Amino acid sequence: MDKKIIGSEEKLMLEAIHLAETGSQRVSPNPRTGALVLRNGEIIGRGFHANYGGPHAEVNAIQDAGKNLEGCDMVVTLEPCCHTGKTPPCTDLIIASGIKKVIIGMEDPNPQVAGKGIRQLQAAGIEVISNVLADECAALNQPFIKMMTENFPYIIVKSAITLDGYIADEQGQSKWISSAESRKIVHEMRANADAVLVGVGTVFADDPELTVRDAEGEHPLRVAYDPEGVLPDRFKMIRSAKEVPTTIITGPHSTPVWKYNMRQNGTQIIETDKLGNSGLEDGLRQLGEQEIQSILVEGGGRLQSILAELGCIDRLEIFIAAKLIGKGIRMMEIPPRAMDHSLEFIESTWKQSGPDMHFTGVVKFFSTVNNT
Numbered sequence: 001m002d003k004k005i006i007g008s009e010e011k012l013m014l015e016a017i018h019l020a021e022t023g024s025q026r027v028s029p030n031p032r033t034g035a036l037v038l039r040n041g042e043i044i045g046r047g048f049h050a051n052y053g054g055p056h057a058e059v060n061a062i063q064d065a066g067k068n069l070e071g072c073d074m075v076v077t078l079e080p081c082c083h084t085g086k087t088p089p090c091t092d093l094i095i096a097s098g099i100k101k102v103i104i105g106m107e108d109p110n111p112q113v114a115g116k117g118i119r120q121l122q123a124a125g126i127e128v129i130s131n132v133l134a135d136e137c138a139a140l141n142q143p144f145i146k147m148m149t150e151n152f153p154y155i156i157v158k159s160a161i162t163l164d165g166y167i168a169d170e171q172g173q174s175k176w177i178s179s180a181e182s183r184k185i186v187h188e189m190r191a192n193a194d195a196v197l198v199g200v201g202t203v204f205a206d207d208p209e210l211t212v213r214d215a216e217g218e219h220p221l222r223v224a225y226d227p228e229g230v231l232p233d234r235f236k237m238i239r240s241a242k243e244v245p246t247t248i249i250t251g252p253h254s255t256p257v258w259k260y261n262m263r264q265n266g267t268q269i270i271e272t273d274k275l276g277n278s279g280l281e282d283g284l285r286q287l288g289e290q291e292i293q294s295i296l297v298e299g300g301g302r303l304q305s306i307l308a309e310l311g312c313i314d315r316l317e318i319f320i321a322a323k324l325i326g327k328g329i330r331m332m333e334i335p336p337r338a339m340d341h342s343l344e345f346i347e348s349t350w351k352q353s354g355p356d357m358h359f360t361g362v363v364k365f366f367s368t369v370n371n372t
Helices: 007-022 057-065 090-096 117-125 134-150 178-191 200-206 256-264 276-289 300-309
Strands: 034-039 042-048 073-078 101-106 127-129 155-161 165-169 195-199 221-227 246-250 270-271 294-299 314-323 347-351 356-362
Touching: 007 034, 007 073, 007 134, 034 134, 034 155, 042 057, 057 073, 057 090, 057 155, 057 256, 073 134, 073 347, 090 117, 090 276, 101 134, 117 127, 117 134, 134 155, 155 178, 155 300, 178 347, 195 200, 200 221, 200 294, 200 300, 221 276, 246 276, 256 270, 270 276, 270 300, 276 300, 294 300
Parallel strands: 073 101, 101 127, 155 294, 155 314, 195 221, 195 294, 221 246, 246 270
Antiparallel strands: 034 042, 034 073, 155 165, 314 356, 347 356
16 A cells, blocks of 8 residues: 555555545445546546445546547446446446557456456457556455455444543443534544444434534434343434434344344344344355445444454544543553564554544555455
8 A cells, every 4th residue: 555656657656545435325235436538648538436326436437538539548436337226337338439449457256256357358459557556446445345355244343432531421422522623533434334323322322313403414324233122212213214224233132022122113033042242243254245345433342352352453543532530431452462563554644633643544445466
């Protein structure tokens, strides 16, 4: 990810990456992509994938470029698809357009593509250059790549803590540790995630809505982890389940009557026959099978600690408030390590967020280089 940017191909790929980032709406389970069409080195068409089920970046770029593309070049962040899904194969359109050279950022980890798109283009006589700024292109689609390579959702843990490391006071109150500016960022994170997850303790303590209110975008799927099946239907996320999709992950001890009542309120139930940490892991895997690729975990401390124990956390988003409370509920625990084996981040940033500090730490990075 620290690759030095040199040459025209890399500069063009940066432009395509910027295009891929243009779309503010989620496109999952599809990846975010950007594409350019060039004639004699000049960009004549630009496109990005704007919404799931809509045209892919290559299609939009070709349409933007117009007719008579014989001998033109294309730059695209991801290997063009070669199968029919919600839309026809992009490789067919590229071949038919007369484009003669395609520069690809990264190969597609989807087993339905996985190098086949490149081979189709080459078989049609098109020159293909691949893996141009592959890591930068992979950074666009970490949840997609993880789901395709590991069959498990991408897990983002968000926490708001005081300067002395508490997520709530002794009475369990956490409103509001972080600032209005930080809460707006969290709503933007919700809009970009497929699902937002909390533990049953957080539902009892905070009665959260877990919707997108201070940002543009659709509500994510709301998920509660309730292994014993104890949530009553008085809470906001249960009462509004018919308006905003809501799922509860529960274990073998929950009763048929409780599950029936939850379903009557509009909630989906994911059942696991596993206990303890394995039950949560199995529930998350089942969410992945439902094409939930990215999950924002907002609380609480115990739920996040379980994820740390399982080694499931891919990224941390921590908001640190300039407040001291001296006593309360601590942030998540991680398995102990010696100092010389402390967990270090692949990439990390610190940003001011109103009066808070916002820390982002990438724990794992998923790449497709050498995967196909």
